[in-house]
Amino acid sequence: MMETNKENVKSLNHSEKKQISLYSIGINFVLSLIKIFGGIVSGSAALTADGVHSLSDLAASLSVYVGIIISNKKSDLFPHGLYKVENLVALVSAFAIFFAGYEIAKDVLFGETEPIKNLTVAMGVIAITVLITFLYSRWEKQKAIELNSPSLLADAEHIKTDFYTALVVLVGVLGQYFGYPIVEKIAVVVVVYFIFHSGFEILKEAIKVLLDASLDHETIEDIKDILKNEPKIKDIITITGRNAGSFQFVQLDLVLNTDSLKEAHEVAHTIEDEIKKQMPFVEKVIIHYQ
Ligand SMILES: [Zn+2]
Incomplete structure (x- = not known):
């Protein structure tokens, strides 16, 4: 009965996480x-650049969603294969993001920026962006x-930086409108920085997995404390x-205080359950004992 309740809570949490990550996809x-x-429509280069930035965020939130889905699958059924497919997709999207950032930087920095044709549309879009990112990042953080x-x-945290980016775009659009195109160029540089930053985060995560990065020091210390x-x-x-x-796959080599094979087996199970309970991102614990 207890187990069933625990499983229910776990699957409720899981479906809520899935739901929230779907909201993020929708928002981006x-x-x-x-x-x-x-x-x-408004002719603002900074706003268009920020739109491409949101596209790169869309790619990132899609990969978060896939990660959450995969976390609920039984890993024994498809050992490690799916993770790498996800990361290969991430790798490709990171390069697509870098390319988009480069194109924007090239066009705006070495080309002429246009005057603002429609200030109302630009302001309306920025106002909606500011409102959505501010409220949503607060709500999501709490969740x-x-x-x-x-x-x-x-x-x-990322959507909170999108809120600040929208403020930068606002300054750029106003600068351009009042006859200072350099202000908009600077705004574009800031936005391009965030585009590259998003791409780099995706790339880093992908390479880490593709190269089978080992566990970080902090995780190993946490496991030690449990043991x-x-x-x-x-x-x-x-x-x-x-x-x-x-997710993390842990391998332990232990000397146990028992001669009974049955007891050793039980201890191994207890250890695995305890680690998984305290460390939600540990997917599997393999224990060798003697
Ligand atoms: Zn962003």
Whole structure:
């Protein structure tokens, strides 16, 4: 009965996380659409650039969604394969993002910027963007803390930077409108920086997984702390493992304080359950004992 309740809570959390990451996809989709449309109609290079930035955010939020979906699958059924497909897709989208950033930088920095044709449209789009990003990042941050989800927290922080980016675009549009195109060029540089930043984050994550990066120091220390509370462990020989996207695969080599094979097996199970319970991103624990 207890187990069933725990499983229910887990799957409820999971479906809520999935739901929130779908909202992020929807928001980035709407933002890229209205910014690119508004940028073209108003003639603002900064707003169009910010629209491309939202497109790169859309790619990032799609990969968060895929990560959350994969986290709920039984990994034994398809060992590691799917993670790498996800990361290959991420790798390709990172390069698409870099290319878009380069194109914008080239056009705006070495070309002539146009005067603002329609200030009302530009201002309307910026106002909507400011409102959506401000409210949504606050709400998502609160949810991320409730659900203890690092990927949602990172997304909330990112959308908060999108709020500041919109303010930069606002300054750029006003600068251009009042006859200072250099202000808009500077705004575009700031936005291009954020485009490259988004691309770089995606690329870093992808390469980490593709190269089977090992566990970070902090994770290993956390595992050590959990193991210290298990009296049946006589000695810890090694703690190793690897990352796969947001998930971790842990491998332990332990000396146990028992001669009974049955008991050793039970202890191993207890350890695995405890680690998984305290560390939600640990997907699998393999324990060798002697
Ligand atoms: Zn962004």
